[in-house]
Amino acid sequence: MDYLTIALPKGRLLEPAVEMLNQAGVFTSDVSDDTRRLVFDDPDRRSRVILVKATDVPTYVQYGSADLGICGKDVIDESRKDVCELLDLKMGRCRFVVAVPASSHVTDVSGLGFNSRVATKYPYVARNYFASLGVQVEIVTLNGSLELAPAVGLADAIVDITETGRTLRDNGLKVIADMWTSTARLIANRVSYRARRSDITEAVQRLSEVMAGQ
Numbered sequence: 221m222d223y224l225t226i227a228l229p230k231g232r233l234l235e236p237a238v239e240m241l242n243q244a245g246v247f248t249s250d251v252s253d254d255t256r257r258l259v260f261d262d263p264d265r266r267s268r269v270i271l272v273k274a275t276d277v278p279t280y281v282q283y284g285s286a287d288l289g290i291c292g293k294d295v296i297d298e299s300r301k302d303v304c305e306l307l308d309l310k311m312g313r314c315r316f317v318v319a320v321p322a323s324s325h326v327t328d329v330s331g332l333g334f335n336s337r338v339a340t341k342y343p344y345v346a347r348n349y350f351a352s353l354g355v356q357v358e359i360v361t362l363n364g365s366l367e368l369a370p371a372v373g374l375a376d377a378i379v380d381i382t383e384t385g386r387t388l389r390d391n392g393l394k395v396i397a398d399m400w401t402s403t404a405r406l407i408a409n410r411v412s413y414r415a416r417r418s419d420i421t422e423a424v425q426r427l428s429e430v431m432a433g434q
């Protein structure tokens with residue numbers, strides 16, 4: 221039988237994700253994003269971890285290059301990939317927020333209008349959010365360093381995730397709306413979920429036990 225392949229995101233979610241897989245005995249080898257290595261095997265468990273950019277995890281899983289993946293709900297919502305969401309891992313908790321410069325007179329989302337520009341890495345999520353409130357704004361898609369956009373006049377507001385709040389604080393931004401909370405999820409490829417049901421069900425079971433014990 222092939223290895224059970226798990227796509228993990230490089231970055232801040234990697235360490236807790238590996239720790240959880242280790243504790244569950246789903247993948248028991250070390251993984252590090254300090255090296256250029258992208259594939260890590262655990263021959264005893266017949267499982268394999270591949271390291272990918274966080275936003276690419278759902279893509280690897282949808283196309284079946286990975287049977288399972290771990291990534292934030294924010295990434296899943298924005299990617300709109302066709303994957304099965306199996307488990308809320310209750311880690312990597314962060315909030316989706318709308319923020320403006322601390323000096324801005326705008327105190328809530330209704331203060332933004334059709335001539336307001338909102339910078340974000342999450343255009344789909346942001347567009348839906350503003351549409352649901354009936355607020356017309358122009359969405360400007362960026363790939364990072366969003367906090368800079370209001371400071372240089374590119375945008376009036378940003379939609380981003382925040383964990384500690386430090387990035388917002390350090391860049392003189394204030395939150396005007398808390399959209400929702402995102403946590404890490406275990407996702408599966410739809411075909412793998414049928415073809416490798418017992419392996420995947422066992423992994424879900426073991427991960428659930430780890431969470432219950434925490």
Ligand code: PRP
Pocket residue numbers: 363364365380381382383384385386387388
């Ligand atoms: C996110 C987000 C902020 C930062 C907020 O970026 O876009 O930049 O984290 O975190 P804080 O509230 O703890 O300061 P992330 O590190 O996920 O990725 P990126 O900056 O590489 O896009």
